Amino acid sequence: MAQASGSSATYEQFLDHVKQLHYVGDAGGVLQWDQQVMMPEGGTPARAKQSSALSTLHHELLTDDDLADWLDELEEADLDPEQEAVVREVRRDHERATRVPADLVERISEATSNALPVWEEAKAEDDFSKYEETLEEMVQLRREYAEAIDPDRDPYEVLFEEYEPYLGIDTAEQVLTRLREELVPLIDDIADSDVTMADPFEGTYDDDSQRAVVEAALDTLGYDWDHGRLDTAPHPFSTGTQFDARVTTRFEPEDPMGAIGSTVHEFGHATYTLGLPQEEYGTPLGDSRDLSVHESQSRFWENHVGRTRPFWDLFADTANDHLGTDATPREFYEAANEVYDDNLIRVEADELTYHMHIVLRFEIERDLIRGDLDVAEVPQVWNDKMEEYLGVRPETDAEGCLQDIHWTNGSLGYFPTYSLGSVLAAQLNHHLRADIGNVDEQVRSGEFGEIHDWLTENVHSHGARYETDDLVREATGESFTADYFLDYADAKYRDLYDC
Structure with a gap:
């Protein structure tokens, strides 16, 4: 320099x-x-x-x-x-x-x-x-x-800027409002559809089998084991530096797809971290560009790779070998994209209803910080909002307001970045595909090098040099927008559910 x-x-x-x-x-x-x-x-x-x-x-x-x-x-x-x-x-x-x-x-x-x-x-x-x-x-x-x-x-705005300092709370509220208004009709249409997604899983799957399949997924996607490791934690996360980026996952006996999804998600975080410039370690040029961009990387790999049919064309045989299942790529693909309108757990939520989970948490933590809600009221308000937004009511605190670790970590103001990241992931996916041209075939063939290179060149290598919207413009040629996510979600799920 x-x-x-x-x-x-x-x-x-x-x-x-x-x-x-x-x-x-x-x-x-x-x-x-x-x-x-x-x-x-x-x-x-x-x-x-x-x-x-x-x-x-x-x-x-x-x-x-x-x-x-x-x-x-x-x-x-x-x-x-x-x-x-x-x-x-x-x-x-x-x-x-x-x-x-x-x-x-x-x-x-x-x-x-x-x-x-x-x-x-x-x-x-x-x-x-x-x-x-x-x-x-x-x-x-x-x-x-x-x-x-x-x-x-506004104290909540100040806290939100701890995690996303440049897009602004107004942008977050506008995006969350738009997602709620435009996804709910789609979710309702899916609920009314007669189409049922395949379920290739029966009985339970031990931790060793699930660990083997998620390790294979990490191998397939190109995780750098020399600079990372896989462990389990009550709430999956990734942390580290460009020299040591670790991932965690968790195993539910009846839901190996959940472990695969969460591991691929954390792989996306780790890949961003490992893609930061090594020579800039210790400076903002070697830091990630805050949590909306970080989440875009995990959501890109989880949703725009791990939930695609080409990925399951590639990975189905491996999953069958480790889990003892006998599913087709199409059946795995459907299982990875089933929409659950009765799901209570955010980290197990599908790609669409997930955002209603975020809206709920955003509204509760905002009201807590502003003094408009007492802590003692959280379980009741949580359950009421779950019923209003998702039509399901938790029967326990564990599957309700105690499920996330974020408030325990003091991370109030964090939740909106999940939806902002998902929105940005779709925008990046659109432009990556436009630039590379044959992404589906590369995924189907297990060739992820060009995808890694595009993300590294356009996102990772910049560290925190640019403010968020400037980084988005550098990568895509346009400002941050929710259009691509909403178009992508509508096209994908109406095709899957014939609605």
Whole structure:
């Protein structure tokens, strides 16, 4: 990266500091991965203190006076576009962090670590009352956090910008409203259809068989085992860096398709992470472009590859071998795309009703943060909204408001990025197919190199150089739009269900 002579020394000092900041944050990520995957149950008290110490150190580095001075000096310097992007991203994080007291950062980190076993116990025992006080604390802490950053703005908007800083809460609300208005009639038509999707699965499937089939799926798609690993977790996730991007999944005895789908989803996240420029590790140019773009990568692989007929033409024999099934590619394809209007669980939801799950969570967490909903009311409101939006009512807290880990992690404001990512995935898929031309045949032949290369060139390689909509324009030549997703969903599912 070229250096402007007058600011070279300052920029180098600034960049060294930024790298240390990133390394501390990544170390905290490894501790979080370990707590969810491998740490013994009794380790929580120490882990809470360790995570808190790293969070405090990260906050101190981000709010350091020297960093503030360098940012001010570099604001007037003659920088190249990549340097300007680094300064822009660090300045944004610095300005938000300087408004948050260090003791609040420490309290949030410790509360998050302590919340995990509480949520796990409440979910296992199907008892929201055991989690209520913990969630109340988390909501209050996040309100304090938002108020510290900007007391004059909607606190939920401030929190949303933690995960998607550039598209804006208005865009998120418009997209979610449009999805609700345009997908519900399609879902209703599917429910009225006489067409029944195939179900190739009978009985139960042990963890070893499911692990074998998802490992085979990762092999098929090109997961880099030298820079990753597969584990199980109560709530599947991916985390890491461009040198070490790990995936997790979970196994339900009667639903191997769920394990395949969630693993391919997390593979998409990991592939994005591994595609980030290695030489820029520790800087924003080596970071992902926030969660909407990250989710677009997981949704691309899950929906626009893993749920396609060409993929099942390729993978059906492998799935049959590992699971002992005898299904045709068409039967697997139908099973992967069945629309369940009575499904209660977000991570098991189909491609269409999934977005009603997101709308529900978005509305609840927004009202919690704004003070329009009490924590004690969450189970009732959750169940009412499930019945209104999906026509099904949870009978237990475990299959209702306790199913997701996000609020336990303090991630209030996160949920809209799932739908934004799905929308962007369809837009990227349209332009990728237009550029490559024979994607279905490549998938059917197990040749994923050109797909990886297109995504790396147009999305991954840029890191966080561009703001979200600018990155979308770089990749597709146009601004972010929900048109492609809605057109794709309508065409695909009306064909499947003949409606």
